[in-house]
Amino acid sequence: MSQPVDSAVSAVRTFIEQHRAVFLDDLAEWLRIPSVSAQPDHAPDVRRSADWLAAKLKETGFPTTEVWPTPGAPAVYAEWPSADPGAPTVLVYGHHDVQPAAREDGWDTDPFEPVVRGNRLYARGAADDKGQVFFHTLGVRAHLAATGRTTPAVHLKLLIEGEEESGSPHFRDLVEQHADRLTADAVIVSDTGMWSEDTPTVCTGMRGLAECEIRLFGPDQDIHSGSFGGAVPNPATAAARLVAALHDEQARVAVPGFYDGVVDLTDRERELFAALPFDEDRWLRTARSHGTLGEAGYSTLERVWARPTAEVNGIGGGYQGPGSKTIVPSSATVKLSFRLVAGQDPEHVANAVRAWVPGHLPDGIRHEISFSPATRPCLTPLDHPALQSVVRAMGRAFGKPVLFTREGGSGPAADLQDVLGAPVLFLGISVPSDGWHAPNEKVELDLLLKGVETSAHLWGDLAEHWRHAP
Amino acid sequence: MSQPVDSAVSAVRTFIEQHRAVFLDDLAEWLRIPSVSAQPDHAPDVRRSADWLAAKLKETGFPTTEVWPTPGAPAVYAEWPSADPGAPTVLVYGHHDVQPAAREDGWDTDPFEPVVRGNRLYARGAADDKGQVFFHTLGVRAHLAATGRTTPAVHLKLLIEGEEESGSPHFRDLVEQHADRLTADAVIVSDTGMWSEDTPTVCTGMRGLAECEIRLFGPDQDIHSGSFGGAVPNPATAAARLVAALHDEQARVAVPGFYDGVVDLTDRERELFAALPFDEDRWLRTARSHGTLGEAGYSTLERVWARPTAEVNGIGGGYQGPGSKTIVPSSATVKLSFRLVAGQDPEHVANAVRAWVPGHLPDGIRHEISFSPATRPCLTPLDHPALQSVVRAMGRAFGKPVLFTREGGSGPAADLQDVLGAPVLFLGISVPSDGWHAPNEKVELDLLLKGVETSAHLWGDLAEHWRHAP
Numbered sequence: 001m002s003q004p005v006d007s008a009v010s011a012v013r014t015f016i017e018q019h020r021a022v023f024l025d026d027l028a029e030w031l032r033i034p035s036v037s038a039q040p041d042h043a044p045d046v047r048r049s050a051d052w053l054a055a056k057l058k059e060t061g062f063p064t065t066e067v068w069p070t071p072g073a074p075a076v077y078a079e080w081p082s083a084d085p086g087a088p089t090v091l092v093y094g095h096h097d098v099q100p101a102a103r104e105d106g107w108d109t110d111p112f113e114p115v116v117r118g119n120r121l122y123a124r125g126a127a128d129d130k131g132q133v134f135f136h137t138l139g140v141r142a143h144l145a146a147t148g149r150t151t152p153a154v155h156l157k158l159l160i161e162g163e164e165e166s167g168s169p170h171f172r173d174l175v176e177q178h179a180d181r182l183t184a185d186a187v188i189v190s191d192t193g194m195w196s197e198d199t200p201t202v203c204t205g206m207r208g209l210a211e212c213e214i215r216l217f218g219p220d221q222d223i224h225s226g227s228f229g230g231a232v233p234n235p236a237t238a239a240a241r242l243v244a245a246l247h248d249e250q251a252r253v254a255v256p257g258f259y260d261g262v263v264d265l266t267d268r269e270r271e272l273f274a275a276l277p278f279d280e281d282r283w284l285r286t287a288r289s290h291g292t293l294g295e296a297g298y299s300t301l302e303r304v305w306a307r308p309t310a311e312v313n314g315i316g317g318g319y320q321g322p323g324s325k326t327i328v329p330s331s332a333t334v335k336l337s338f339r340l341v342a343g344q345d346p347e348h349v350a351n352a353v354r355a356w357v358p359g360h361l362p363d364g365i366r367h368e369i370s371f372s373p374a375t376r377p378c379l380t381p382l383d384h385p386a387l388q389s390v391v392r393a394m395g396r397a398f399g400k401p402v403l404f405t406r407e408g409g410s411g412p413a414a415d416l417q418d419v420l421g422a423p424v425l426f427l428g429i430s431v432p433s434d435g436w437h438a439p440n441e442k443v444e445l446d447l448l449l450k451g452v453e454t455s456a457h458l459w460g461d462l463a464e465h466w467r468h469a470p
Numbered sequence: 471m472s473q474p475v476d477s478a479v480s481a482v483r484t485f486i487e488q489h490r491a492v493f494l495d496d497l498a499e500w501l502r503i504p505s506v507s508a509q510p511d512h513a514p515d516v517r518r519s520a521d522w523l524a525a526k527l528k529e530t531g532f533p534t535t536e537v538w539p540t541p542g543a544p545a546v547y548a549e550w551p552s553a554d555p556g557a558p559t560v561l562v563y564g565h566h567d568v569q570p571a572a573r574e575d576g577w578d579t580d581p582f583e584p585v586v587r588g589n590r591l592y593a594r595g596a597a598d599d600k601g602q603v604f605f606h607t608l609g610v611r612a613h614l615a616a617t618g619r620t621t622p623a624v625h626l627k628l629l630i631e632g633e634e635e636s637g638s639p640h641f642r643d644l645v646e647q648h649a650d651r652l653t654a655d656a657v658i659v660s661d662t663g664m665w666s667e668d669t670p671t672v673c674t675g676m677r678g679l680a681e682c683e684i685r686l687f688g689p690d691q692d693i694h695s696g697s698f699g700g701a702v703p704n705p706a707t708a709a710a711r712l713v714a715a716l717h718d719e720q721a722r723v724a725v726p727g728f729y730d731g732v733v734d735l736t737d738r739e740r741e742l743f744a745a746l747p748f749d750e751d752r753w754l755r756t757a758r759s760h761g762t763l764g765e766a767g768y769s770t771l772e773r774v775w776a777r778p779t780a781e782v783n784g785i786g787g788g789y790q791g792p793g794s795k796t797i798v799p800s801s802a803t804v805k806l807s808f809r810l811v812a813g814q815d816p817e818h819v820a821n822a823v824r825a826w827v828p829g830h831l832p833d834g835i836r837h838e839i840s841f842s843p844a845t846r847p848c849l850t851p852l853d854h855p856a857l858q859s860v861v862r863a864m865g866r867a868f869g870k871p872v873l874f875t876r877e878g879g880s881g882p883a884a885d886l887q888d889v890l891g892a893p894v895l896f897l898g899i900s901v902p903s904d905g906w907h908a909p910n911e912k913v914e915l916d917l918l919l920k921g922v923e924t925s926a927h928l929w930g931d932l933a934e935h936w937r938h939a940p
Contacts, residue, residue, distance in 0.1 A: 038793030100795055106691050166793055193697075207696060211794045220758035221576050224907040225807055226677060226879025227663075230779030231770045232759040236713070237782050243707060244714030288690035288800075289702040291834020300701045309700030312707050313797055314788035319805060323508030323636055324681045324842060325570055326807050326880075327783055327907050330758075335789060337695055337796050364761020372794060409696025410796075437694040437797050 009396055011146035012456040016138060016449055023138045023452075024121070024445070026056060028114040030096075030130055031123040037073050037097035037166040046073040046162050049096045053133075053160060054078070060137045061144075062158070068178065070170035073097060073162030077181070080140070080156040088466040089155040090459070091184035093416060094133035094191050095164030098125035099437045106439035119445045126443040127434035132190045133160055135429070135448055139455025146456060153463035157184060161412070164191070167211055168412040169373040175419045185466060186386045187416045188458070190451075192407040192428035195276060197444060200398040201405045202390050203426035207308070208340035208377035209410035210349050214242070214357060215333050217366040222318070222327040229328055233364040236317035239332035242360045246310050246336075250296040253310045253338075257352035263343035263379075265306050272382075272404060273301045286432040305406035309339045339408065346374030376414035378424055379406075389461040390425050390454075397453035409436070427454060479866055481616035482926045486608060486919055493608045493922075494591070494915070496526060498584040500566075500600050501593040507543050507567035507636040516543040516632050519566045523603075523630060524548070530607045531614075532628070538648065540640035543567060543632030547651070550610070550626040558936040559625040560929070561654035563886060564603035564661050565634030568595035569907045576909035589915045596913040597904035602660040603630055605899070605918055609925025616926060623933035627654060631882070634661070637681055638882040639843040645889045655936060656856045657886045658928070660921075662877045662898035665746060667914060670868040671875045672860050673896035677778070678810035678847035679880035680819050684712070684827060685803050687836040692788070692797040699798055703834040706787035709802035712830045716780050716806075720766040723780045723808075727822035733813035733849075735776050742852075742874060743771045756902040775876035779809045809880065816844030846884030848894055849876075859931040860895050860924075867923035879906070897924060 016023075035049035036042040050073070054065045057078040064079040076096065101111035101124035109115050114123035121131070140152055147153070159182060161171055175182060195201040218235035219228075248254045265273075278301055280292065294303035303309075317332025319325035338349055350371045361367055380387055382404060391402045413424045429451035435441040486493075505519035506512040520543070524535045527548040534549040546566065571581035571594040579585050584593035595601070610622055617623070629652060631641055645652060665671040688705035689698075718724045735743075748771055750762065764773035773779075787802025789795035808819055820841045831837055850857055852874060861872045883894045899921035905911040 038791075038795065040792065100789075100791065100793075106800075209696070209796065211796070213794070218759060221905075221908050221910075223757055223759070224879060225779075225781045225783060226679070226774075226809060226877070227902060227906060228757045228759065228774060229781040229807070229809055229878065230777060231762055231764040231773040232754075232757050233761055233763040234782055236785045237717070240710040240713030240782065240785065243710030247707070284702075287693055287698045287702050289688060289693070289698065289834060290836065291703055291832065292701055293703040293832050293834060294701040303701040304696075304698060307700060309695075311695045311699040311796075311798060312704055312710065312788065313695060313795055314790045314799065315706045315710065315802065316786045316790040318782065318784035319570075320784045320786040320803070321508075321570065322510065323570075324683070324805060324807070325508065325783055325907065326679065326681070326781075328759075328781060329784065330576075332785065333790070335794060337699070337794070339696060339699060362761065362763050364759060364763060366760065407696070408699065409694060432697060435691075435693075436697060437795065438691050440691075 008146055012142045012453055015142045015145040016452050019138055020449065027131060027134045030134065031114045031125050032112055034112045035097045035162070036100050037163045038100055043073065046097050050074040050076050050162055053096055056137065057158065060141060068174060070174050072170050075159060075161040075174060078158040080152055082153060082155045083151040087154050087463050088185040089157065089183065090462060091157040091159060091182055091187045092136055093159055093187055093189045093413065095129045095161045096133065097162045097165050099165050108440055120442040121445055122440055122442040124441055126441055127430040128436040128441065129164070129191045131443040131448055132428055132430060132451060135451035136190065136455045138452045142452060142456035143459050147460060153459045156459065157182065164411060167209065167372040168375060171412045172415040172419065175415055179419055182420055184420055184422045187413065187420065187422050187424045189411060189413045189424055189426050190428055191411050192426045193430035193432065194428060195403065195405055196431055197447065199277065199403060200394050200400055201403045202387065202394060203405050203407045203428060204382060205342065205379035206377060206407045206413055207410050208344065208346060208414065209375040210338040210340060210346045210371060211336070212353060212369055212371045213333060213335050215331060215368045216361065217331050218364065219328060219330050222330050225326040225328050232328060233362045234328050235332040235365055236329050238361055238365045239315060239317055239334050242357065243312055243315065243334055245360050251293060252295050253308065255352050255356045258308065258349060260348060261343040261345060262308060262341055265302060270302065273299065273305070276301070276403060304408035306341055308341050308344060311337050313337050339410065340377045342377050342379045344377060346376060375410045375412050378414035378417055380424055384423055386423060386462065386466055387425050389458060389465050390427050393458035393461050394454045396457045397450045478616055482612045482923055485612040485615040486922050489608055490919065497601060497604045500604065501584045501595050502582055504582045505567045505632070506570050507633045508570055513543065516567050520544040520546050520632055523566055526607065527628065530611060538644060540633070540644050542640050545629060545631040545644060548628040550622055552623060552625050553621040557624050557933050558655040559627065559653065560932060561627040561629060561652055561657045562606055563629055563657055563659045563883065565599045565631045566603065567632045567635050569598070569635050578910055590912040591915055592910055592912040594911050596911055597900040598906040598911065599634070599661045601913040601918055602898055602900060602921060605921035606660065606925045608922045612922060612926035613929050617930060623929040626929065627652065634881060637679065637842040638845060641882045642885040642889065645885055649889055652890055654890055654892045657883065657890065657892050657894045659881060659883045659894055659896050660898055661881050662896045663900035663902065664898060665873065665875055666901055667917065669747060669873060670864050670870055671873045672857065672864060673875050673877045673898065674852060675812065675849035676847065676877045676883055677880050678814065678816060678884065679845040680808040680810060680816045680841060682823060682839055682841045683803060683805050685801060685838045686831065687801050688834065689798060689800050692800045695796040695798050702798060703832045704798050705802040705835055706799050708831055708835045709785060709787055709804050712827065713782055713785065713804055715830050721763060722765050723778065725822050725826045728778065728819060730818060731813040731815060732778060732811055735772060740772065743769070743775070746771065746873060774878035776811055778811050778814060781807050783807050809878065810847045812847050812849045814847060816846060845880045845882050848884035848887055850894055854893055856893060856932065856936055857895050859928060859935050860897050863928035863931050864924045866927045867920045
């Protein structure tokens with residue numbers, strides 16, 4: 001605890017170097033389990049992933065490891081009390097489920113057969129989020145080894161859910177059900193990223209997420225476009241017109257009430273964002289995109305970090321096979337997701353969308369709309385003392401100043417904040433090029449090990465500074 | 471030839487009654503061949519269908535039957551000269567390929583396992599077009615049997631193509647290549663329908679068809695909608711906005727130049743259409759639709775028979791599986807078809823669409839557009855003498871007055887008209903409820919046999935009246 005920085009850093013590094021190979025082998029074993037929570041076929045794999053993780057945490061040294069069932073996929077809970085009863089309690093959050101992935105989506109190799117190419121590990125879940133959960137396992141062992149402790153400096157709890165990629169439908173219930181076990185002074189969310197390989201940053205907030213599927217029904221079956229086309233409403237056309245009406249000419253979301261309650265960016269936040277070394281051309285290459293487009297009056301970073309959006313994740317209707325089929329299709333479907341920022345209420349947004357849809361459909365088109373359980377947005381104050389611990393731990397690992405970002409993606413962190421009444425801090429080492437939700441997802445091995453180091457330094461720093469926090 | 475009508479009618483009916491069972495068994499055998507020209511996997515089936523038909527026409531008595539290859543699917547040609555060298559020459563046109571069909575599209579039974587339920591024969595191709603080609607085989611035999619002839623009263627030619635459902639890409643070349651064999655005084659197209667079971671009609675024109683696929687490309691791969699959404703153009707949104715821009719608020723096609731050359735309906739044609747016993751509620755039930763929608767200022771019949779349209783046959787982009795996937799998709803595709811009316815040039819329409827698309831896409835969205843070979847529109851004068859023969863033959867078969875319609879669908883009849891310089895007449899017995907291009911396609915057995923009867927009466931009538939035609 002009172003070692004000089006240099007020797008603490010080098011003790012941690014030595015330990016990590018000794019255990020790196022087994023750590024990576026273990027992670028690869030976990031990544032081989034295709035724990036895709038959105039696809040019912042993979043439910044047994046998500047359960048297997050939970051069992052695997054629980055066993056691995058037991059092996060790591062956590063005296064308590066449990067698999068917590070939900071009406072959907074199970075979560076993993078682990079607890080490692082500190083020998084110091086007055087130590088603060090920290091809850092680490094992550095998820096063990098992954099996005100769908102198939103070789104034919106454009107993967108160079110099997111998404112569930114991890115491979116190392118160069119200094120990168122490729123697999124679905126490598127960065128989002130198995131890699132970032134897993135760095136804590138070696139992190140806590142390095143913390144113990146480097147400090148000569150037998151228990152962590154903080155009361156350490158882990159809650160690793162299994163439905164994050166499906167919108168965490170049962171997460172809030174789970175947290176409420178186990179609230180007495182989960183009490184914590186701070187929540188550390190390891191499901192975000194940092195600015196770049198060269199610029200370590202701490203994230204201060206995440207957008208929320210409301211997702212819906214809108215199904216439009218026209219003729220009771222596909223009908224001949226020659227015999228009937230031009231005289232009956234076409235649900236694919238109706239879907240297109242609905243989507244086209246989602247945004248106005250300023251690329252603002254045109255659903256009345258959508259922006260209700262939005263907490264606007266302060267001048268200070270806009271200055272801080274503008275201070276980051278942002279290279280739009282490079283960002284576009286990372287985004288694999290060929291142009292920017294977004295809400296008028298905001299920069300690209302502001303658009304993805306601090307402004308709410310409406311995005312089409314999928315659209316489909318009629319004949320999509322080879323060649324042509326001259327039909328008026330019977331139905332069409334649109335999958336939309338809305339990213340939400342602090343101040344927006346997902347239920348209010350869902351109601352606004354439900355109220356908006358019917359007025360944009362022609363007579364003769366019936367519709368159904370279903371929202372998945374939403375994820376709330378959240379923000380952490382820049383000057384929070386526990387956030388400063390994260391910044392210091394990361395600074396030791398990276399040997400550089402740490403800056404601040406936000407995260408455009410979404411996680412159920414706000415539920416933890418709501419139910420546990422604890423501040424949420426974000427610790428992630430993924431970089432934008434990691435390809436979350438995309439083919440060829442990867443994690444940078446160097447950064448993964450910096451995550452291990454940060455985790456190794458964090459618990460001591462928190463114990464030192466946090467016990468005096470309000 | 472000079473028999474009184476009553477005995478001619480009854481002789482034909484007696485012959486048909488005697489041969490009905492074998493005729494239907496043969497048709498079912500043909501319908502079992504899944505000759506789907508749009509799907510490359512079915513290319514061998516389309517060839518098998520051609521061979522089957524050629525063999526059956528030989529068995530019917532046609533002294534010449536040939537399978538004509540094309541760079542795509544083969545056509546079948548057959549010839550049965552009249553013993554009367556001065557007889558007119560008639561070319562019957564139909565097609566032996568069918569639309570795609572799969573049980574899971576909503577078929578009650580296998581689309582390629584014909585079944586009779588009630589007085590209907592269900593199978594893909596039952597009405598469009600195998601049933602309507604096949605009635606000519608028993609028709610010509612009944613003609614011979616009832617008149618005591620050994621050769622038909624006209625020089626009879628059949629050209630049954632194999633790519634109609636794929637837009638007849640090689641048909642015009644085929645017709646040009648064999649123009650000397652195909653010379654005819656009139657073309658009889660048996661690939662249309664009539665007003666209803668109770669109202670026999672002759673069709674006087676077909677719409678043309680231009681089809682295209684527009685592929686839009688955004689990010690080079692699917693990207694995370696949290697990390698990038700709201701700041702880059704989404705090709706699914708772009709596709710939707712493009713489709714939404716296709717029509718103006720009057721439901722007129724908004725592509726500049728689209729209506730160039732359109733031959734407007736005359737007052738007389740509008741009166742004739744209005745004279746048909748049109749029940750919009752019933753039409754909607756046949757269309758399996760729940761509302762009408764079309765170009766302002768035109769009735770439903772005018773919209774489907776005599777006005778050009780733009781229709782979305784399919785749209786797709788992003789994630790369409792179960793659950794959700796929070797991505798900005800990499801690409802989206804729209805399949806459009808344009809129905810054309812007399813006076814419109816498909817090439818001009820294609821150029822107009824190509825010129826229109828880029829102005830409706832945001833920066834950062836790349837596009838490709840490909841048009842399939844087009845089908846031209848055509849119209850036959852109401853007072854043409856050969857058309858009057860069709861009306862009389864149909865009147866004898868049905869024992870009722872015959873009215874006039876147009877056909878909203880499209881066929882390569884205009885190519886025959888262009889290359890052979892012959893008027894095109896339409897003889898079809900299908901009704902709107904037959905479900906062309908839809909699940910559970912069927913043909914009414916009573917009407918199918920009326921088609922046989924009409925065919926049996928037509929050749930004598932044409933020979934009697936047509937040799938004196940201009």
